[in-house]
Amino acid sequence: MKNFNFLIYNSKKFSNDTSKDIFGSLKSLKSGNSNNEINMGIRLNSDTPSSNENYQRYMKLITGNKEYVAEKMKENPDYFRNLAKTQTPKYLLIGCSDSRVPPNEITKTNPGEISLLRNIANQVNHSDLNCMSVIQYAVENLGINHIIVMGHTHCGGIKAANEKKYLGLIQQWLTPIKDMAIQNKDELLNQTDKVDFIERLTEINVKMQCLNVCKTPFVQKAWKEGRDINVSGWLMDIETGLIKDLTITNEEWNDIKSVYDYNF
Numbered sequence: 001m002k003n004f005n006f007l008i009y010n011s012k013k014f015s016n017d018t019s020k021d022i023f024g025s026l027k028s029l030k031s032g033n034s035n036n037e038i039n040m041g042i043r044l045n046s047d048t049p050s051s052n053e054n055y056q057r058y059m060k061l062i063t064g065n066k067e068y069v070a071e072k073m074k075e076n077p078d079y080f081r082n083l084a085k086t087q088t089p090k091y092l093l094i095g096c097s098d099s100r101v102p103p104n105e106i107t108k109t110n111p112g113e114i115s116l117l118r119n120i121a122n123q124v125n126h127s128d129l130n131c132m133s134v135i136q137y138a139v140e141n142l143g144i145n146h147i148i149v150m151g152h153t154h155c156g157g158i159k160a161a162n163e164k165k166y167l168g169l170i171q172q173w174l175t176p177i178k179d180m181a182i183q184n185k186d187e188l189l190n191q192t193d194k195v196d197f198i199e200r201l202t203e204i205n206v207k208m209q210c211l212n213v214c215k216t217p218f219v220q221k222a223w224k225e226g227r228d229i230n231v232s233g234w235l236m237d238i239e240t241g242l243i244k245d246l247t248i249t250n251e252e253w254n255d256i257k258s259v260y261d262y263n264f
């Protein structure tokens, strides 16, 4: 039996100005906490038994974090202090949740350089509040210049969309990929085997998600304002580690633009 204390949010000093943030407003309700410093921590105490192996697996992350911090501090003692000041990423990358395609690592970029959204099979769904909020924030607040949709080979999401096995909610999430298969059936049927078929469907999915990015009012408004924002589609090959630019062309957007554009 083990007890784990998970500290999710460290105590911090917050502003006391009630007009600026929720913390200030809550303070004004006089909940009884009169200190300027408040512990915002959420602590979960679990009595769930865990095997030693599982505990070691968990601790690997905590130990790894300590080593990571030590290495960074050795290179530059101000590294995290500088990182905390602000973020000015120039890229938004929408990728798959797959554990084998870590965007920063495969592009040799650092924290602060790429704003990220990841979901199963890198979908850009206009009814997904999460995705739409991330794109709007990246375009209107972070001032990014590049939106990249990155798919990858051996994608479990694409394979699941190809299968008829009942998987619950995930099949609903992947329904747009089935729709794409029908819309592009002539091209897909030209593929000689299932591996090629899956890879081509993966590429088509990336291109369709890029067009979904273009369809958002935030991106279109930014373009009308003369902002320099590029939309790109990538296929990351897990077997080689290399990224292939799928060269999304203006023509592909221009063909459908008149249906989706807005009068701002």
Ligand SMILES: [Zn+2]
Pocket (backbone or CB within 6 Å): 096, 097, 098, 120, 121, 122, 152, 154, 155, 156, 157, 158
């Ligand atoms: Zn995937």
